[in-house]
Amino acid sequence: MARLNWGMIGGGEGSQIGPAHRISAGLDGKFNFAASALDIDAAKGKAFAQTLGIEGDRAYGDWREMLxxxxxxxxxxxxxxxxxPNSTHFEIAKAFTEEGFHVLCEKPMTMTVAEAEELVKLAEAKGTILAVNYGYSGYSLVRHMRAMVARGDLGKVRLIKAEFAHGFHADEADADNPRVRWRYDPDLAGVSAQFADCGIHALHMASYVSGQEAETLSADFASGIPSRTLEDDAMLNIKMSGGARCRLWTSSIAIGRMHGLNIQVFGERGGLRWAQEQPNQLFWTPLNGxxxxxxxxxxxxxPEADRASRVTIGHAEGMPLAFANIYLDLAEAISAHKHGRTADSAATQYPKAIDGLRSMAAIVAAVDSAKQQGVWVDARPPMLR
Ligand code: NAD
Known part of the structure:
Protein backbone atom coordinates (compact mmCIF):
# COMPACT_ATOMS: atom_id res chain seq x y z
CA MET A 1 0.00 0.00 0.00
CA ALA A 2 1.45 3.40 -1.00
CA ARG A 3 1.76 5.88 1.81
CA LEU A 4 -1.22 8.18 2.20
CA ASN A 5 -0.89 11.90 2.78
CA TRP A 6 -2.20 13.17 6.10
CA GLY A 7 -3.06 16.65 7.29
CA MET A 8 -3.90 18.05 10.70
CA ILE A 9 -5.90 21.08 11.85
CA GLY A 10 -5.44 22.12 15.48
CA GLY A 11 -3.32 20.07 17.86
CA GLY A 12 -0.64 22.75 17.98
CA GLU A 13 2.33 22.94 20.31
CA GLY A 14 1.25 22.42 23.92
CA SER A 15 -2.22 21.15 23.00
CA GLN A 16 -3.59 18.22 24.92
CA ILE A 17 -4.51 15.81 22.13
CA GLY A 18 -2.25 16.88 19.23
CA PRO A 19 0.75 14.71 20.18
CA ALA A 20 -1.37 11.56 20.52
CA HIS A 21 -2.64 12.01 16.95
CA ARG A 22 0.84 12.58 15.54
CA ILE A 23 2.27 9.52 17.29
CA SER A 24 -0.70 7.38 16.23
CA ALA A 25 -0.90 8.46 12.60
CA GLY A 26 2.84 7.92 12.18
CA LEU A 27 3.09 4.57 13.92
CA ASP A 28 2.46 2.04 11.16
CA GLY A 29 4.07 3.85 8.24
CA LYS A 30 0.74 4.28 6.46
CA PHE A 31 0.60 8.08 6.58
CA ASN A 32 2.99 10.79 5.55
CA PHE A 33 2.41 14.00 7.59
CA ALA A 34 2.16 16.39 4.62
CA ALA A 35 0.13 19.48 5.53
CA SER A 36 -1.24 21.32 8.55
CA ALA A 37 -2.91 24.35 10.11
CA LEU A 38 -1.94 23.58 13.67
CA ASP A 39 -2.67 26.64 15.72
CA ILE A 40 -5.11 29.51 16.23
CA ASP A 41 -1.96 31.67 16.03
CA ALA A 42 -0.95 31.36 12.34
CA ALA A 43 2.74 32.17 12.79
CA LYS A 44 3.08 29.79 15.73
CA GLY A 45 1.33 27.03 13.78
CA LYS A 46 3.56 27.46 10.73
CA ALA A 47 6.75 27.51 12.79
CA PHE A 48 5.76 24.41 14.76
CA ALA A 49 4.77 22.56 11.56
CA GLN A 50 8.23 23.03 10.16
CA THR A 51 9.83 21.53 13.27
CA LEU A 52 7.63 18.48 12.54
CA GLY A 53 9.01 18.19 8.99
CA ILE A 54 6.15 19.78 7.00
CA GLU A 55 7.33 21.59 3.86
CA GLY A 56 7.03 25.39 4.11
CA ASP A 57 4.35 25.72 1.41
CA ARG A 58 2.11 23.18 3.17
CA ALA A 59 2.56 24.63 6.67
CA TYR A 60 -0.60 26.72 6.43
CA GLY A 61 -1.64 29.58 8.69
CA ASP A 62 -5.28 28.55 8.97
CA TRP A 63 -7.68 25.87 7.78
CA ARG A 64 -9.25 27.94 4.99
CA GLU A 65 -5.80 28.56 3.54
CA MET A 66 -5.11 24.82 3.86
CA LEU A 67 -8.33 23.89 2.06
CA PRO A 85 -11.90 23.16 20.09
CA ASN A 86 -15.44 21.80 19.77
CA SER A 87 -17.21 24.88 18.41
CA THR A 88 -15.08 24.83 15.22
CA HIS A 89 -15.55 21.13 14.30
CA PHE A 90 -18.73 21.55 12.26
CA GLU A 91 -17.61 24.26 9.85
CA ILE A 92 -14.20 22.68 9.27
CA ALA A 93 -15.58 19.15 8.79
CA LYS A 94 -18.30 20.47 6.48
CA ALA A 95 -15.89 22.48 4.33
CA PHE A 96 -13.41 19.61 3.86
CA THR A 97 -16.14 17.00 3.28
CA GLU A 98 -17.73 19.23 0.65
CA GLU A 99 -14.42 19.16 -1.23
CA GLY A 100 -14.30 15.37 -1.06
CA PHE A 101 -11.67 14.95 1.67
CA HIS A 102 -11.83 12.08 4.16
CA VAL A 103 -11.98 13.43 7.72
CA LEU A 104 -11.26 12.22 11.25
CA CYS A 105 -12.98 14.67 13.61
CA GLU A 106 -12.39 14.95 17.34
CA LYS A 107 -15.37 14.49 19.61
CA PRO A 108 -17.91 15.91 20.13
CA MET A 109 -18.43 16.02 16.38
CA THR A 110 -20.61 19.15 16.48
CA MET A 111 -22.39 21.47 18.90
CA THR A 112 -25.96 20.53 17.86
CA VAL A 113 -27.91 17.50 16.65
CA ALA A 114 -28.98 19.36 13.47
CA GLU A 115 -25.32 19.99 12.55
CA ALA A 116 -24.46 16.35 13.20
CA GLU A 117 -27.32 15.16 10.99
CA GLU A 118 -26.16 17.52 8.26
CA LEU A 119 -22.64 16.09 8.39
CA VAL A 120 -23.86 12.49 8.29
CA LYS A 121 -25.96 13.25 5.20
CA LEU A 122 -23.20 15.25 3.54
CA ALA A 123 -20.56 12.53 3.94
CA GLU A 124 -23.03 9.97 2.65
CA ALA A 125 -23.84 12.12 -0.41
CA LYS A 126 -20.14 12.73 -1.10
CA GLY A 127 -19.19 9.10 -0.51
CA THR A 128 -16.37 10.16 1.80
CA ILE A 129 -15.26 8.81 5.16
CA LEU A 130 -16.15 10.92 8.17
CA ALA A 131 -14.84 9.26 11.31
CA VAL A 132 -15.07 10.48 14.91
CA ASN A 133 -12.25 9.93 17.35
CA TYR A 134 -13.71 7.72 20.04
CA GLY A 135 -10.16 6.51 20.16
CA TYR A 136 -10.53 4.25 23.18
CA SER A 137 -12.49 1.87 20.96
CA GLY A 138 -9.11 1.10 19.38
CA TYR A 139 -7.80 -0.85 22.39
CA SER A 140 -7.22 -4.49 21.51
CA LEU A 141 -9.16 -5.79 24.53
CA VAL A 142 -12.08 -3.42 23.89
CA ARG A 143 -12.32 -4.96 20.44
CA HIS A 144 -12.09 -8.37 22.05
CA MET A 145 -14.98 -7.54 24.40
CA ARG A 146 -17.02 -6.50 21.37
CA ALA A 147 -16.12 -9.73 19.58
CA MET A 148 -17.02 -11.83 22.64
CA VAL A 149 -20.43 -10.18 22.89
CA ALA A 150 -21.03 -10.48 19.13
CA ARG A 151 -20.12 -14.17 19.02
CA GLY A 152 -22.48 -14.88 21.92
CA ASP A 153 -20.05 -15.73 24.76
CA LEU A 154 -22.12 -13.66 27.22
CA GLY A 155 -25.52 -14.64 25.88
CA LYS A 156 -28.00 -11.80 25.94
CA VAL A 157 -26.50 -8.66 27.52
CA ARG A 158 -28.64 -7.59 30.46
CA LEU A 159 -26.69 -4.79 32.08
CA ILE A 160 -23.83 -2.40 31.31
CA LYS A 161 -22.01 -0.25 33.85
CA ALA A 162 -19.93 2.53 32.26
CA GLU A 163 -17.89 5.21 34.00
CA PHE A 164 -15.58 8.06 33.08
CA ALA A 165 -14.59 9.96 36.20
CA HIS A 166 -11.60 12.14 37.05
CA GLY A 167 -10.88 14.58 39.84
CA PHE A 168 -9.03 17.38 38.09
CA HIS A 169 -11.73 20.07 38.29
CA ALA A 170 -12.44 19.57 41.98
CA ASP A 171 -10.55 22.52 43.44
CA GLU A 172 -13.08 25.25 44.21
CA ALA A 173 -10.25 27.77 44.72
CA ASP A 174 -9.09 27.08 41.13
CA ALA A 175 -12.56 27.12 39.52
CA ASP A 176 -11.95 30.57 38.01
CA ASN A 177 -8.71 29.52 36.32
CA PRO A 178 -9.42 30.39 32.64
CA ARG A 179 -8.25 26.92 31.50
CA VAL A 180 -10.93 25.31 33.64
CA ARG A 181 -13.69 27.93 33.67
CA TRP A 182 -14.47 27.88 29.92
CA ARG A 183 -15.41 24.22 30.11
CA TYR A 184 -18.37 25.14 32.35
CA ASP A 185 -19.38 28.26 30.41
CA PRO A 186 -22.36 27.49 28.13
CA ASP A 187 -21.20 30.07 25.56
CA LEU A 188 -17.92 28.22 25.08
CA ALA A 189 -18.68 24.63 26.07
CA GLY A 190 -22.26 24.24 24.78
CA VAL A 191 -25.22 22.72 26.61
CA SER A 192 -23.26 20.22 28.68
CA ALA A 193 -19.80 20.14 30.26
CA GLN A 194 -18.75 16.85 31.85
CA PHE A 195 -21.18 14.55 30.06
CA ALA A 196 -20.31 16.04 26.65
CA ASP A 197 -16.58 15.97 27.41
CA CYS A 198 -16.10 12.58 29.07
CA GLY A 199 -19.45 10.86 29.59
CA ILE A 200 -19.93 10.37 25.87
CA HIS A 201 -16.75 8.28 25.69
CA ALA A 202 -18.32 5.95 28.26
CA LEU A 203 -21.62 5.87 26.37
CA HIS A 204 -19.87 5.25 23.04
CA MET A 205 -17.95 2.39 24.62
CA ALA A 206 -21.14 0.88 26.08
CA SER A 207 -22.69 0.87 22.59
CA TYR A 208 -19.50 -0.22 20.85
CA VAL A 209 -19.00 -3.26 23.08
CA SER A 210 -22.63 -4.31 23.48
CA GLY A 211 -23.80 -3.59 19.93
CA GLN A 212 -26.81 -1.80 21.47
CA GLU A 213 -27.67 1.88 21.07
CA ALA A 214 -29.19 4.31 23.58
CA GLU A 215 -32.95 4.58 23.06
CA THR A 216 -34.30 6.47 26.08
CA LEU A 217 -32.54 7.92 29.10
CA SER A 218 -33.02 9.56 32.46
CA ALA A 219 -30.30 11.89 33.75
CA ASP A 220 -29.33 13.62 36.97
CA PHE A 221 -26.81 16.46 36.59
CA ALA A 222 -25.01 18.11 39.51
CA SER A 223 -22.63 21.02 39.94
CA GLY A 224 -20.47 20.02 42.87
CA ILE A 225 -18.91 23.48 42.64
CA PRO A 226 -22.04 25.63 42.94
CA SER A 227 -20.76 28.59 40.88
CA ARG A 228 -20.75 26.37 37.78
CA THR A 229 -23.66 26.81 35.38
CA LEU A 230 -23.00 23.45 33.72
CA GLU A 231 -22.64 20.05 35.36
CA ASP A 232 -19.41 18.65 36.73
CA ASP A 233 -21.03 15.33 37.64
CA ALA A 234 -23.76 13.27 36.00
CA MET A 235 -25.53 9.96 36.52
CA LEU A 236 -27.59 8.43 33.75
CA ASN A 237 -29.87 5.43 33.40
CA ILE A 238 -30.19 4.37 29.77
CA LYS A 239 -32.48 1.84 28.08
CA MET A 240 -30.54 0.26 25.24
CA SER A 241 -31.91 -0.98 21.92
CA GLY A 242 -31.33 -4.67 22.68
CA GLY A 243 -33.10 -4.52 26.04
CA ALA A 244 -30.07 -3.95 28.30
CA ARG A 245 -29.95 -1.20 30.92
CA CYS A 246 -26.85 0.96 31.04
CA ARG A 247 -25.85 2.73 34.28
CA LEU A 248 -23.43 5.54 33.47
CA TRP A 249 -21.52 7.82 35.85
CA THR A 250 -19.21 10.65 34.83
CA SER A 251 -17.50 13.22 37.03
CA SER A 252 -14.71 15.79 37.09
CA ILE A 253 -14.79 16.28 40.87
CA ALA A 254 -13.93 12.70 41.85
CA ILE A 255 -10.66 13.43 43.65
CA GLY A 256 -8.32 10.47 43.32
CA ARG A 257 -9.83 9.25 40.08
CA MET A 258 -7.38 9.81 37.21
CA HIS A 259 -8.70 8.83 33.77
CA GLY A 260 -11.33 6.45 35.01
CA LEU A 261 -12.90 5.07 31.86
CA ASN A 262 -14.21 1.72 33.04
CA ILE A 263 -16.75 -0.68 31.64
CA GLN A 264 -18.53 -3.79 32.87
CA VAL A 265 -20.85 -5.85 30.71
CA PHE A 266 -23.11 -8.46 32.30
CA GLY A 267 -24.86 -11.07 30.17
CA GLU A 268 -26.88 -14.23 30.81
CA ARG A 269 -23.77 -16.42 30.66
CA GLY A 270 -21.00 -14.24 32.07
CA GLY A 271 -19.57 -10.83 32.88
CA LEU A 272 -16.67 -8.75 31.55
CA ARG A 273 -14.71 -5.99 33.30
CA TRP A 274 -12.12 -3.65 31.76
CA ALA A 275 -10.46 -0.42 32.88
CA GLN A 276 -8.59 1.98 30.62
CA GLU A 277 -5.86 2.54 33.19
CA GLN A 278 -5.02 -1.21 33.05
CA PRO A 279 -5.85 -1.79 29.38
CA ASN A 280 -3.84 -4.97 28.94
CA GLN A 281 -6.02 -7.12 31.17
CA LEU A 282 -9.65 -8.07 30.69
CA PHE A 283 -11.54 -9.89 33.44
CA TRP A 284 -14.00 -12.56 32.35
CA THR A 285 -16.25 -14.45 34.73
CA PRO A 286 -18.46 -17.17 33.23
CA LEU A 287 -21.73 -17.89 35.02
CA ASN A 288 -20.99 -20.01 38.13
CA GLY A 289 -17.30 -20.06 37.12
CA PRO A 303 -9.39 -11.64 14.75
CA GLU A 304 -10.48 -8.15 15.86
CA ALA A 305 -8.27 -8.16 18.97
CA ASP A 306 -5.31 -9.82 17.26
CA ARG A 307 -5.33 -7.20 14.48
CA ALA A 308 -5.29 -4.41 17.09
CA SER A 309 -2.33 -5.78 19.07
CA ARG A 310 1.28 -4.94 18.18
CA VAL A 311 3.88 -5.91 20.79
CA THR A 312 4.13 -9.31 22.43
CA ILE A 313 2.23 -10.32 25.53
CA GLY A 314 3.35 -8.81 28.81
CA HIS A 315 4.52 -5.50 27.33
CA ALA A 316 2.20 -2.59 27.98
CA GLU A 317 0.28 -1.08 25.08
CA GLY A 318 -1.43 2.19 25.84
CA MET A 319 -3.55 5.03 24.53
CA PRO A 320 -1.52 6.17 21.49
CA LEU A 321 -1.55 2.58 20.21
CA ALA A 322 -5.33 2.48 20.61
CA PHE A 323 -5.59 5.67 18.57
CA ALA A 324 -3.16 4.13 16.08
CA ASN A 325 -5.70 1.37 15.46
CA ILE A 326 -8.22 3.99 14.37
CA TYR A 327 -5.61 5.31 11.89
CA LEU A 328 -4.80 1.77 10.75
CA ASP A 329 -8.48 1.15 10.01
CA LEU A 330 -8.74 4.48 8.20
CA ALA A 331 -5.65 3.77 6.10
CA GLU A 332 -7.23 0.54 4.90
CA ALA A 333 -10.63 2.15 4.31
CA ILE A 334 -9.14 5.12 2.40
CA SER A 335 -6.84 2.94 0.35
CA ALA A 336 -9.76 0.67 -0.62
CA HIS A 337 -11.82 3.75 -1.54
CA LYS A 338 -8.97 5.14 -3.64
CA HIS A 339 -8.43 1.93 -5.57
CA GLY A 340 -12.09 0.93 -5.91
CA ARG A 341 -11.75 -2.29 -3.93
CA THR A 342 -13.59 -3.64 -0.90
CA ALA A 343 -11.92 -2.84 2.42
CA ASP A 344 -10.79 -5.64 4.73
CA SER A 345 -13.88 -6.26 6.86
CA ALA A 346 -11.73 -6.28 10.03
CA ALA A 347 -10.87 -2.64 9.29
CA THR A 348 -14.41 -1.33 9.53
CA GLN A 349 -14.41 -1.01 13.31
CA TYR A 350 -13.55 2.68 13.57
CA PRO A 351 -16.19 5.08 15.01
CA LYS A 352 -18.17 6.86 12.33
CA ALA A 353 -20.18 10.07 11.86
CA ILE A 354 -23.33 8.19 12.81
CA ASP A 355 -21.74 7.51 16.23
CA GLY A 356 -20.93 11.22 16.53
CA LEU A 357 -24.56 11.99 15.74
CA ARG A 358 -25.88 9.48 18.28
CA SER A 359 -23.66 11.08 20.95
CA MET A 360 -24.97 14.55 20.16
CA ALA A 361 -28.54 13.32 20.48
CA ALA A 362 -27.71 11.67 23.83
CA ILE A 363 -26.11 14.89 25.12
CA VAL A 364 -29.17 16.98 24.26
CA ALA A 365 -31.49 14.31 25.68
CA ALA A 366 -29.51 14.15 28.94
CA VAL A 367 -29.63 17.93 29.36
CA ASP A 368 -33.36 17.87 28.68
CA SER A 369 -33.99 15.05 31.16
CA ALA A 370 -31.83 16.61 33.90
CA LYS A 371 -33.77 19.88 33.59
CA GLN A 372 -36.98 17.91 34.19
CA GLN A 373 -35.76 16.06 37.29
CA GLY A 374 -34.84 12.91 35.43
CA VAL A 375 -37.91 12.33 33.29
CA TRP A 376 -37.27 9.62 30.65
CA VAL A 377 -36.65 11.12 27.21
CA ASP A 378 -35.92 9.79 23.72
CA ALA A 379 -32.15 9.61 23.20
CA ARG A 380 -32.21 8.85 19.47
CA PRO A 381 -31.42 11.43 16.78
CA PRO A 382 -34.59 12.53 14.93
CA MET A 383 -33.38 10.99 11.64
CA LEU A 384 -33.02 7.55 13.28
CA ARG A 385 -36.38 7.47 15.08
P1 NAD B 1 -6.31 22.36 23.42
O1 NAD B 1 -6.95 23.64 23.82
O2 NAD B 1 -5.27 21.74 24.30
O3 NAD B 1 -5.66 22.53 21.95
C1 NAD B 1 -6.39 23.07 20.86
C2 NAD B 1 -5.41 23.37 19.73
O4 NAD B 1 -6.14 23.80 18.59
C3 NAD B 1 -4.41 24.49 20.05
O5 NAD B 1 -3.16 24.15 19.51
C4 NAD B 1 -5.01 25.70 19.33
O6 NAD B 1 -4.05 26.67 18.98
C5 NAD B 1 -5.58 25.03 18.10
N1 NAD B 1 -6.66 25.79 17.46
C6 NAD B 1 -7.69 26.43 18.05
N2 NAD B 1 -8.50 26.97 17.12
C7 NAD B 1 -7.95 26.66 15.92
C8 NAD B 1 -8.30 26.94 14.57
N3 NAD B 1 -9.40 27.63 14.28
N4 NAD B 1 -7.50 26.48 13.58
C9 NAD B 1 -6.38 25.78 13.85
N5 NAD B 1 -6.00 25.48 15.13
C10 NAD B 1 -6.77 25.91 16.13
O7 NAD B 1 -7.52 21.36 23.18
P2 NAD B 1 -7.48 19.77 23.27
O8 NAD B 1 -7.71 19.36 24.68
O9 NAD B 1 -6.30 19.25 22.51
O10 NAD B 1 -8.86 19.41 22.53
C11 NAD B 1 -9.04 19.55 21.14
C12 NAD B 1 -10.20 18.67 20.73
O11 NAD B 1 -9.88 17.32 21.00
C13 NAD B 1 -11.51 18.97 21.49
O12 NAD B 1 -12.59 18.85 20.63
C14 NAD B 1 -11.55 17.89 22.55
O13 NAD B 1 -12.88 17.53 22.92
C15 NAD B 1 -10.88 16.74 21.83
N6 NAD B 1 -10.23 15.78 22.73
C16 NAD B 1 -10.46 14.47 22.51
C17 NAD B 1 -9.88 13.51 23.30
C18 NAD B 1 -10.15 12.05 23.00
O14 NAD B 1 -9.87 11.21 23.84
N7 NAD B 1 -10.67 11.70 21.84
C19 NAD B 1 -9.06 13.88 24.36
C20 NAD B 1 -8.81 15.25 24.55
C21 NAD B 1 -9.40 16.19 23.73
Missing part, protein backbone atom coordinates in the same frame (compact mmCIF):
# COMPACT_ATOMS: atom_id res chain seq x y z
CA UNK A 68 -7.56 26.31 -0.78
CA UNK A 69 -3.96 25.11 -1.02
CA UNK A 70 -4.73 21.37 -0.90
CA UNK A 71 -7.92 20.90 -2.89
CA UNK A 72 -6.41 21.03 -6.38
CA UNK A 73 -3.06 19.36 -5.66
CA UNK A 74 -2.45 15.99 -7.29
CA UNK A 75 -0.83 14.86 -4.03
CA UNK A 76 -3.45 16.43 -1.80
CA UNK A 77 -3.97 15.06 1.69
CA UNK A 78 -5.96 11.81 1.81
CA UNK A 79 -7.10 12.33 5.39
CA UNK A 80 -7.61 15.46 7.48
CA UNK A 81 -7.72 15.26 11.28
CA UNK A 82 -9.61 18.01 13.10
CA UNK A 83 -8.31 18.52 16.64
CA UNK A 84 -9.48 22.06 17.32
CA UNK A 290 -14.02 -18.56 38.23
CA UNK A 291 -12.71 -15.20 37.08
CA UNK A 292 -10.15 -15.46 34.29
CA UNK A 293 -7.67 -12.75 33.28
CA UNK A 294 -7.41 -12.37 29.51
CA UNK A 295 -4.07 -10.77 28.60
CA UNK A 296 -3.70 -8.57 25.54
CA UNK A 297 -1.48 -10.33 23.04
CA UNK A 298 -2.43 -13.87 24.09
CA UNK A 299 -2.66 -15.85 20.84
CA UNK A 300 -5.90 -16.27 18.95
CA UNK A 301 -8.18 -14.15 21.11
CA UNK A 302 -10.32 -12.95 18.21
Missing amino acids: AGEKDRADRVDLVTIAT RTEIIERGAGNLS
